[in-house]
Amino acid sequence: MKKVLCMLVMAAFFGCAYQDENVIRIGAAGPMTGDQSKMGIDLRNGVELAVQEWNEKGGVLGKQIQLVPGDDQADPKQAVSIANKFINQKVNAVVGHWNSNCSINASTYYNTANIVSISPASTNPRLTRQGYKTVFRVCGTDDQQGGVAAEFVLRTMKPKRVAVIHDNTTYGKGLADFFKQVIEKKTQVVYYDGIQTKDPDYKAVLTLIKEKKPDVYFFGGVYPEAGRLVRQAKEVGMNISMVTGDGVYDPTFINIAGKSAEGTYVTFGKDPSGLPTSKAFNEKYGKKYGAPGPYSVYAYDAANIILTAFQKTGTTDGLTVADYISKNAFTGAFGDISFDKNGDVTRAPYVVWKVTNGTFVEVK
Amino acid sequence: MFIQQLINGLALGAVYALIALGYTMVYGILQLINFAHGEVYMLGAYLGIIVLGVLTSLGLTAYSLPLSLLLTMLLSMAFCAAYGAVIERIAYRPLRNASKLAPLISAVGMSIILQNFVMLAQGKEYKNLPPLLPSEGFSFFGANVAPVQIFILGASILIMVGLHFFVEKTRLGKAMRATSQDRIMAGLVGININQVISVTFMIGSSLAAVAGVMVTLYYGVVHFFMGYLAGIKAFTAAVLGGIGSIPGAMLGGFMLGLIENFGASYISSVYKDAFAFFVLIITLIIRPAGLLGEKAVDKV
Numbered sequence: 093m094k095k096v097l098c099m100l101v102m103a104a105f106f107g108c109a110y111q112d113e114n115v116i117r118i119g120a121a122g123p124m125t126g127d128q129s130k131m132g133i134d135l136r137n138g139v140e141l142a143v144q145e146w147n148e149k150g151g152v153l154g155k156q157i158q159l160v161p162g163d164d165q166a167d168p169k170q171a172v173s174i175a176n177k178f179i180n181q182k183v184n185a186v187v188g189h190w191n192s193n194c195s196i197n198a199s200t201y202y203n204t205a206n207i208v209s210i211s212p213a214s215t216n217p218r219l220t221r222q223g224y225k226t227v228f229r230v231c232g233t234d235d236q237q238g239g240v241a242a243e244f245v246l247r248t249m250k251p252k253r254v255a256v257i258h259d260n261t262t263y264g265k266g267l268a269d270f271f272k273q274v275i276e277k278k279t280q281v282v283y284y285d286g287i288q289t290k291d292p293d294y295k296a297v298l299t300l301i302k303e304k305k306p307d308v309y310f311f312g313g314v315y316p317e318a319g320r321l322v323r324q325a326k327e328v329g330m331n332i333s334m335v336t337g338d339g340v341y342d343p344t345f346i347n348i349a350g351k352s353a354e355g356t357y358v359t360f361g362k363d364p365s366g367l368p369t370s371k372a373f374n375e376k377y378g379k380k381y382g383a384p385g386p387y388s389v390y391a392y393d394a395a396n397i398i399l400t401a402f403q404k405t406g407t408t409d410g411l412t413v414a415d416y417i418s419k420n421a422f423t424g425a426f427g428d429i430s431f432d433k434n435g436d437v438t439r440a441p442y443v444v445w446k447v448t449n450g451t452f453v454e455v456k
Numbered sequence: 457m458f459i460q461q462l463i464n465g466l467a468l469g470a471v472y473a474l475i476a477l478g479y480t481m482v483y484g485i486l487q488l489i490n491f492a493h494g495e496v497y498m499l500g501a502y503l504g505i506i507v508l509g510v511l512t513s514l515g516l517t518a519y520s521l522p523l524s525l526l527l528t529m530l531l532s533m534a535f536c537a538a539y540g541a542v543i544e545r546i547a548y549r550p551l552r553n554a555s556k557l558a559p560l561i562s563a564v565g566m567s568i569i570l571q572n573f574v575m576l577a578q579g580k581e582y583k584n585l586p587p588l589l590p591s592e593g594f595s596f597f598g599a600n601v602a603p604v605q606i607f608i609l610g611a612s613i614l615i616m617v618g619l620h621f622f623v624e625k626t627r628l629g630k631a632m633r634a635t636s637q638d639r640i641m642a643g644l645v646g647i648n649i650n651q652v653i654s655v656t657f658m659i660g661s662s663l664a665a666v667a668g669v670m671v672t673l674y675y676g677v678v679h680f681f682m683g684y685l686a687g688i689k690a691f692t693a694a695v696l697g698g699i700g701s702i703p704g705a706m707l708g709g710f711m712l713g714l715i716e717n718f719g720a721s722y723i724s725s726v727y728k729d730a731f732a733f734f735v736l737i738i739t740l741i742i743r744p745a746g747l748l749g750e751k752a753v754d755k756v
Contacts, residue, residue: 127681129580260726286726290685292675295464296720296728303457316582320677327587328460329600348677350586
């Protein structure tokens with residue numbers, strides 16, 4: 093009996109340590125639990141769909157592809173442990189992470205381990221400006237985004253007084269700072285401060301902002317806070333528009349804020365629904381998971397870019413693949429993608445959307 | 457703006473005070489910090505949104521708003537009271553004579569179970585409720601007092617006065633006080649200890665349910681993770697007022713709400729949580745038993 097038990101224990105040990113060398117592993121990392129979990133799951137689904145399509149066509153380099161999900165809980169500390177987990181599991185490339193601070197923290201580890209990582213959503217400029225060869229992103233950056241938002245506000249609203257709030261994260265504060273840099277050259281910023289995430293009550297700060305009588309306010313942050321903020325702003329009697337960034341572009345924002353969301357301006361990528369590739373993606377994704385999230389298509393494209401590069405280079409070696417990705421153009425569901433020397437996309441990515449009758453409508 | 461912030465702070469403080477009462481009552485009787493209490497508040501908020509949703513679809517909220525609010529409140533209270541009693545029965549009673557650490561760990565475990573139960577049953581998404589009460593209230597020295605704020609303040613003060621009378625004047629209240637002074641002695645003179653403890657949990661949980669429904673009306677958003685921060689804040693309020701003291705929990709709750717609001721508006725909103733904990737540390741240095749707490753006397 094003891095012998096059997098001993099063998100079982102040993103088998104369990106080796107079972108864990110044993111890595112099947114006959115598969116290609118693609119990591120998908122993002123917040124899959126916690127209040128931003130929808131984004132992480134959208135991301136994972138996008139990667140899963142791409143992986144499934146490749147497997148149906150026979151995989152890549154003669155091997156099947158396996159998806160390895162990693163939940164970073166939108167926490168940069170957790171992101172590092174996910175990165176280490178991926179490296180230990182010999183993951184060949186990573187799509188992720190979602191939050192900028194998570195991506196930045198994890199990128200150091202991926203780069204050291206020569207693993208290609210493509211973030212579908214992290215927009216803080218620092219991610220691709222650390223001199224890392226294997227780090228890419230398929231979304232825009234916050235300096236572009238903040239500039240687009242600020243110029244839009246100056247052009248259409250001609251405000252005399254502007255308030256700026258952020259959620260004190262790498263993404264939110266970074267975006268708010270870029271917005272502020274551009275807008276304060278032309279007009280007066282009467283309020284600038286952070287709020288706490290997770291806090292349900294923003295009435296104190298909103299009452300204060302109302303006293304300063306701004307014409308418009310900008311928020312750098314993510315949809316759970318933005319939804320509560322815009323709702324409570326109406327409750328304290330602020331009848332001005334909120335302008336915010338891509339972290340708020342999700343139906344959940346409108347769901348939380350209800351009617352108060354009307355008239356909110358959000359910067360996000362162009363509407364891809366006119367493209368036939370995008371239509372095909374939406375149909376396939378919709379059949380499997382329901383309506384795609386704002387970043388599902390970005391994650392899908394990122395996974396396809398990685399797998400295409402594996403196939404074209406005939407290897408999974410990080411540096412060779414990274415070199416191929418940076419020098420070639422790809423066709424994604426979201427349109428053509430090519431990368432500059434930093435690993436950022438070359439296309440001009442941001443337009444302004446406005447919440448109208450409960451949906452986001454592109455402002456022409 | 458001062459008056460506006462005062463009213464915002466009082467409304468927030470009333471919510472903290474209601475949750476803090478549950479902490480302090482349980483601590484008074486069992487010397488146990490019931491870390492699952494924040495989750496009971498979250499359950500109350502979810503029940504509030506579910507019941508109000510059902511009533512809205514039945515058309516009752518349009519027919520009579522006060523009646524449907526009362527109904528929601530009562531249903532949520534009853535449900536959470538049942539939860540409180542069951543939690544006590546399965547997580548704390550078997551450990552009553554164990555070391556003090558055991559029920560504490562059991563409480564943390566209960567909190568995790570409830571959080572994940574709601575996450576699985578109700579989803580990870582935020583649930584929202586369209587505003588039922590108008591946001592435009594009446595003017596009071598230049599401040600806008602919203603009807604929901606009046607509702608929160610009025611209802612919580614009414615409940616606190618009721619609780620005070622219950623504890624001071626009724627037989628069961630007397631039994632509760634006796635149990636908190638000396639559990640074994642109270643048992644010897646014929647008080648049904650198990651019943652008293654169950655009732656304490658039920659009252660504490662139904663107060664948390666009231667707070668949950670109020671928050672649902674106030675912010676209109678619920679989430680399975682909301683109990684965590686609210687629980688910590690209310691615990692802070694209970695310690696600030698003196699844990700074990702019922703008037704202390706009320707005072708602590710209101711003070712915490714005011715400190716947070718004034719701190720966030722006059723100093724910086726990034727440090728909103730920090731003000732509460734800063735004041736707590738100062739209070740504990742100067743008065744370790746809290747503002748209205750009594751010095752612990754060794755029972756002989």
